[in-house]
Amino acid sequence: MTRQLRVNPIACSGHGLCAELLPELITLDEWGYPLLVDQPVPAGLAGRARRAVRDCPALALLLSEPSGASAEIQSQLRRTAQARARH
């Protein structure tokens, strides 16, 4: 299945870890926030893309189907709110 990286700009705190893990698809702007390549994740990078999502300390990075972005972002926002409520 073709998936695309997306970032929740509200949750992202600009750690930059994602760009270190996946420089082929993610660069950082001048403030350290991610700029994502606007294309589906190639099959050869899928494993590293999943790792970047898993390791994001702010739970701000997600993989979604291009047409399912809204539902994925809503789910991500809920997980972020739950994680913050625990701290």
Ligand code: SF4
């Ligand atoms: S690792 Fe997560 S919090 Fe850090 S810049 Fe990337 S998306 Fe944002």
